[in-house]
Amino acid sequence: DQKDALQGVSSNDSTDKTIAAPHKTVTRLMCFDIYDIDGDGRKDLLMGNTAGELLFYAHVGTDPIPAFHGFEPVAAGGTPIDLPETPRSRPSVADYNNDGIPDILVGAADGLVRLYVGQSEPVPGGSVNVNDGEPGGMYVYSFHVQHRAGIKVEPTSRLTTNEDGLTAPYTVVLQSQPTHEVTIAINSSDTTEGTVSTSSVTFTPNDWDQPQTVIVTGVDDEATDGHTLYTVFADPAVSDDPDYSGMETTAISLVNRDNEPAEIVGRHIFYNNSVWDGNDTAINESDDDAIALDKEALLPGITASFENYTSYSRGINGIVIDVLSLAGEPTINDFQFLVGNNSDPDGWVPAPQPELIEMRERAGDDETDRVMIVWSDNAIEKQWLQVTVKANENTGLAKPDIFYFGSAPGEAGNNSVNTIVNATDEIAARNFQHSAVDKALIDDPYDYNRDSLVDGTDQIIARENQTNPLTMLRLITAPAVDAVIEQASVEEIPDTGVSSAEWNWLYEVDRMNSKNQTTKKDDSREATVDLLLATDWA
Structure with a gap:
């Protein structure tokens, strides 16, 4: 580093003055x-x-x-x-x-x-x-x-424009008096996202210490491309002052926020507080590694399957929502959470409040904003969680977005007809073990506690979470707009390997209960089937 020039003139006055300096630590040298x-x-x-x-x-x-x-x-x-x-x-x-x-x-x-x-x-x-x-x-x-000679720019990051023409100002000033004029050219890296108010700023030896303001204005590109990053940068300074000639200037990072309606492009569930996120309950980047790769949200009009619920022993404790063109930072007021496990949507009740809701900018699918929501362990289990993202100024959605995830701890997904947890799930964990030298992957169906091992612990989880046809997680059909949640009828169940004899008596029960009924489904039919299943299969 170049040494500073320290100049001065000493006095020849040798008059002794009594000014005591504060005591300081003295070493030998x-x-x-x-x-x-x-x-x-x-x-x-x-x-x-x-x-x-x-x-x-x-x-x-x-x-x-x-x-x-x-x-x-x-x-x-x-x-x-x-x-x-x-x-x-x-x-x-x-x-x-x-x-x-x-x-x-x-x-x-x-x-x-x-x-x-x-x-x-x-x-x-x-x-x-x-x-x-x-x-x-x-x-x-x-x-x-x-x-010392220098060019000061502030602020340099987290500046925001939008496609409605929102502006973002920043200032440029020299840090010492130049001997000649100093000119700095200014450019936008993407003029379809933002433009600058001036192409250059010039400082003289007389006004070098007066900050000059550059205004960046957002541009509407008429495309639903989400919030887009761009940069305002400056060319090296031009000056006859050797201290300033060629001096670099800090670039400005900006985001131009889209003005088209927001759109949810990703809905995920993740195993919070598992080995996949470092057994951490906090929200951070490691949660991305704990996303259940084999699971997807149950959407309106779709019948539930093993892809829509997890067997995680801690229940539903983390979900991810990726939003394109998210208008603001979501809060608890931008969501509605309900839980239930029956065919009557009026019986669904408010879910426990989340522990945390945080947004991570541009961390989601296709660089969308990622909203992370976590609950305490086992706060939501053995039932369905309905998530509604509200349409308001803060989310930017044109209409509410509704989706579901289910929880059936210890259920291996070995039967597409029902989600009963029984000895079969316990035996599966015993038969398909993984050790520390042969660790299970995140989508292993028998690793119920998601510790990357399949061992006696998983067997115990299945044993302690057994269900029957009355208590199992129901394979609901998520309602379409304003529709009633209903359990899949026997006629709608696909071929899943169940014997024809079993299907025959189920069909007869279903047909007998449906006689002389209107097209509106009666809950007594489900109750009858559940009772028969409980007494015959339990």
């Missing part, structure tokens, strides 16, 4: 003080040594990892301050004259104390300069901090 001299929020190091030098080390690291710029001797009159062969050169930085500006106080071998009075506020990234002082009294010099 040197003593020091720590203070944010250049005003960048990081404490610098000012050190006197027995070689007669007062040294300034600028802090250029971070708070947890300090790093100091190569030392710069603080000089007076072009030569180092006279501190020969003494451990008494104790520098101290403080506001000695109470003007809000730090001063430097240092003692020397001649018994005198020199005070360098601060003349201006510290400037981040600046250089320490000692100027000519007036002789007389104690050794007094003016002391100030001035900028």
Whole structure:
């Protein structure tokens, strides 16, 4: 790094003055003080040594990892301050004259104390300069901090425009006075998303410290492309000042928010607090690795299958919603959650409140905004969860979006007719084991606790979560718009390997109960089938 030029003139006044410097730790070779001299929020190091030098080390690291710029001797009159062969050169930085500006106080071998009075506020990234002082009294010099050459841009990130013409301003200013004009050309990386108010900014030696504003305006591209990232960048500075010529300028990151209606493009369920997200209950990027790859949301008008419910031992504790052109950051007020497991939608009740709802920008499918919702473990299990994303100004949806996920802990999906959990599911976990050297994949149907192992624990989960035809998760048909949720009738059940004899008596029960009935399905038919199933198969 280039050393700063530290200039000054010393006084010949040898009058002894009694100004006591604060006590500082003295080592065998040197003593020091720590203070944010250049005003960048990081404490610098000012050190006197027995070689007669007062040294300034600028802090250029971070708070947890300090790093100091190569030392710069603080000089007076072009030569180092006279501190020969003494451990008494104790520098101290403080506001000695109470003007809000730090001063430097240092003692020397001649018994005198020199005070360098601060003349201006510290400037981040600046250089320490000692100027000519007036002789007389104690050794007094003016002391100030001035900028190094630089171009300051702020803010540089999280700027937002939209397709309705929302603007985002930012400012550009030089950090030191140039010797000649400095011109910086400004461009948008995508003028179909955003344009800039000026093609360049120019600073002169007279107005270099006056910030100039650049306004970025969003553009409507008439495409449903979601919120799109783009950049406003600047060419290297053009100037006859060698300190500024070719200097790079920080680019500005923006997002242009779409004004077309929002659209939900992804609905997922994930195994929160499982081995796949590091057994972490918080919402973060690791949850993406815990998404159930073999599951999908049950949508209106579709009959449920094993693809729509999980066997996770912790129930439904995490869902993901990916939204294209999401208007705002969703809150609990933008959703409705119901739970139920019967054919009467009026009997569904409010679900437990989620523990967390968070949005991760551009983290979803096709770089859409990803909304993560988590519940406490086992808050929702052995039933269906209905999720309604409301249509409002915050979501940007034109109409509500409704979908479902189910929970049947310990159910291996071995029977497409029902979701009964019994000894078959326990035996399956025993017959298809996976160990630490042969770990199960995330979609393994027998890894009920999603720890990547299939072992005795999974057998116990199936054993402790057994159900029967009265308590099993029902394979509902999700209602179409304003339709009634109903369980699939016997006639609608596809060929699944059940014997013809079994189907025959089920069909007769169904036919007998449907005689003399209207087309509207009666709940007593389901009750009869459930009772027969319970007494014959349980």
